[in-house]
Amino acid sequence: MNAQFKKGVLELCVLSQLALKDQYGYELTEAISQQLTVATGTLYLILRRLKEDSYVDTYLIESSNGPARKYYKLTDKGKTYQTDLKAEWLDFIEKVAILI
Amino acid sequence: MNAQFKKGVLELCVLSQLALKDQYGYELTEAISQQLTVATGTLYLILRRLKEDSYVDTYLIESSNGPARKYYKLTDKGKTYQTDLKAEWLDFIEKVAILI
DNA sequence: CTATCTATGTTGTTTTGCAACATAGTATTT
């Protein structure tokens, strides 16, 4: 899969998945991997960026079958960002459709 | 406009524009700028890459109002690449649509 | 006790677009 296509869009995918419900990193990796190939480390980089920019908050929950899970939750700022970024994406692919 | 969204897609836009007809750099810049904001230097970098990879050939034509124009023409390899890349793009945005 | 699955994280590399700058021919205005 063309790695360049994903630039910026993976972030939107993560935000949109978190808009559905709080999820932990590994869970997100599996959800997104059903559609797109993505390196495991990449998701954690995106999540760290999102937290640094206050788009998400995190909380730990114990797991019965492995290490504790770090859940990610959209902040209000994150919800706004997700809405804006999605609109920008839809506008973008429309304009590309005209060109190609 | 989100610069990251463009990664890889600008190349497809250039290839698709050249699939319509041979064009010179400045002409391509104006055509693509009608839909997407793009720095002038960026187009020339893409065109150089495409030539290095033998996706396009070039030829010079004199101009009556300015310097000579370097026209870019898709090679057979370039046509195949354009078709494949377009299919990959359409598949990609479909998968993103499921996630967001 | 070794392998496997779950789970999170770091580091170095590569690709690509952007801003800024450089060059140059032609035409128009001052």
Added chain:
DNA sequence: AAATACTATGTTGCAAAACAACATAGATAG
């Protein structure tokens, strides 16, 4: 003649983001 603007091509340094590879660690099955 000089300055400005438009057309046209190109280079350089920088920043963003994904990838591959690696590191860590708890729980469980063989």
